[in-house]
Amino acid sequence: MSEDSADIRTRILREATRLFAAQGYDGTSLQQVAESVGIRRPSVLYHFPNKEALREAVLAHMLAYWKDAIPGILTAATRGGDRLDLALKAMVGFFVDDPDRARLLTREMLDRPDAMRALFSEHLQPWTGLLTGAIRMGQGAGSVRAELDPEAWTLQIITAAIGAVAVGPVSAHLLADPPDPRRQLDELVRTATVSLFNPRPPKEVRDGKLLPGQ
Amino acid sequence: MSEDSADIRTRILREATRLFAAQGYDGTSLQQVAESVGIRRPSVLYHFPNKEALREAVLAHMLAYWKDAIPGILTAATRGGDRLDLALKAMVGFFVDDPDRARLLTREMLDRPDAMRALFSEHLQPWTGLLTGAIRMGQGAGSVRAELDPEAWTLQIITAAIGAVAVGPVSAHLLADPPDPRRQLDELVRTATVSLFNPRPPKEVRDGKLLPGQ
DNA sequence: CCTACCGATCGGTAGG
DNA sequence: CCTACCGATCGGTAGG
Numbered sequence: 001m002s003e004d005s006a007d008i009r010t011r012i013l014r015e016a017t018r019l020f021a022a023q024g025y026d027g028t029s030l031q032q033v034a035e036s037v038g039i040r041r042p043s044v045l046y047h048f049p050n051k052e053a054l055r056e057a058v059l060a061h062m063l064a065y066w067k068d069a070i071p072g073i074l075t076a077a078t079r080g081g082d083r084l085d086l087a088l089k090a091m092v093g094f095f096v097d098d099p100d101r102a103r104l105l106t107r108e109m110l111d112r113p114d115a116m117r118a119l120f121s122e123h124l125q126p127w128t129g130l131l132t133g134a135i136r137m138g139q140g141a142g143s144v145r146a147e148l149d150p151e152a153w154t155l156q157i158i159t160a161a162i163g164a165v166a167v168g169p170v171s172a173h174l175l176a177d178p179p180d181p182r183r184q185l186d187e188l189v190r191t192a193t194v195s196l197f198n199p200r201p202p203k204e205v206r207d208g209k210l211l212p213g214q
Numbered sequence: 215m216s217e218d219s220a221d222i223r224t225r226i227l228r229e230a231t232r233l234f235a236a237q238g239y240d241g242t243s244l245q246q247v248a249e250s251v252g253i254r255r256p257s258v259l260y261h262f263p264n265k266e267a268l269r270e271a272v273l274a275h276m277l278a279y280w281k282d283a284i285p286g287i288l289t290a291a292t293r294g295g296d297r298l299d300l301a302l303k304a305m306v307g308f309f310v311d312d313p314d315r316a317r318l319l320t321r322e323m324l325d326r327p328d329a330m331r332a333l334f335s336e337h338l339q340p341w342t343g344l345l346t347g348a349i350r351m352g353q354g355a356g357s358v359r360a361e362l363d364p365e366a367w368t369l370q371i372i373t374a375a376i377g378a379v380a381v382g383p384v385s386a387h388l389l390a391d392p393p394d395p396r397r398q399l400d401e402l403v404r405t406a407t408v409s410l411f412n413p414r415p416p417k418e419v420r421d422g423k424l425l426p427g428q
Numbered sequence: 429c430c431t432a433c434c435g436a437t438c439g440g441t442a443g444g
Numbered sequence: 445c446c447t448a449c450c451g452a453t454c455g456g457t458a459g460g
């Protein structure tokens with residue numbers, strides 16, 4: 001019975017996540033959540049004291065999934081320059097695997113900016129700090145462009161990735177020949193790579209056939 | 215009295231835009247709109263037959279503003295390579311001038327993807343076509359990177375710009391030292407520029423001191 | 429996890 | 445542009 005209860009709770013969370021992502025919190029009724037699970041509305045309120053608590057649980061559940069995935073992504077990113085591709089694709093992949101994550105996150109940032117600010121500060125800042133730190137090291141070593149703003153660049157790539165997954169399939173129709181998601185994500189990786197690293201000097205310069213400064 | 219009526223209608227539109235952007239369509243009641251304008255709820259329904267019609271009018275009003283601004287932006291963009299900075303800043307500026315535009319647009323793409331797809335196809339595709347066409351010409355002339363995907367690149371810059379304005383002030387707190395909007399937009403322009411254009415060859419190569427292909 | 433019930437609020441209409 | 449009124453739906457509770 002305890003397992004039954006936990007199972008139902010999980011199913012409520014899953015359906016609520018899906019519905020909140022697609023229709024928003026205010027656009028989703030507890031009745032709809034209950035129907036999707038196949039129970040009656042008051043039964044939802046047995047597992048979650050009220051609708052707001054369900055919202056928080058949905059968010060916490062996604063955040064838990066995040067905190068599980070982020071370390072692997074960022075350690076890949078901070079290790080070597082060549083692995084940026086993999087790290088970027090892993091981060092994008094986290095949202096691509098389940099676009100509801102990107103949509104829910106975007107909606108929550110729009111609906112409750114203050115709460116999300118607090119949540120980000122509390123749980124996610126340490127990890128992004130690793131990334132900007134690695135970028136600064138790369139700037140010191142000369143591999144990363146000196147004129148790049150580490151914080152602004154990081155934020156932009158994250159924003160672009162989330163935006164591409166959350167609203168990409170819609171905004172793609174701004175173009176007569178809408179690029180499919182694959183093309184969008186490949187281009188994101190290319191843009192991020194090119195804008196992050198200094199270009200390798202031409203072989204002749206690397207070989208010292210030209211004097212530096214001349 | 216006709217002017218009065220038009221004035222009230224405009225004020226309803228303005229308040230509805232503000233409230234829809236901040237709280238979403240489902241999260242905003244006609245009562246709230248009426249109160250913001252300083253009239254009773256049924257009076258709102260004198261100017262707009264129902265809530266859905268108000269939504270459409272808000273969207274159409276924003277789109278009209280758009281279609282007014284986009285030509286200037288894109289002709290600046292398509293003219294010369296050096297003007298990309300100005301064009302990008304103009305496009306971003308359109309959303310920066312009134313962040314509600316970016317928020318409303320993002321919400322509508324999440325809430326009604328099909329309707330927004332249709333709206334984009336109908337009204338905005340000709341303009342973006344100008345932009346991708348100019349990019350392809352730049353690729354032919356060698357100023358734009360050959361490996362760039364014109365459609366995917368354009369979409370990504372637009373997505374990044376809208377995302378930066380719509381949720382930037384929140385997502386900035388993913389970082390311990392949140393970059394202000396100015397830094398985010400400057401970095402967007404830098405990233406876009408670097409990822410679009412081929413690097414100028416070093417002066418020595420341009421001067422022919424090294425043979426091409428060697 | 430259910431049935432039965434609650435007050436509050438919703439969008440919308442009648443009628444002036 | 446208003447007052448008065450409508451049915452429908454909302455989140456939530458009682459009680460089992």
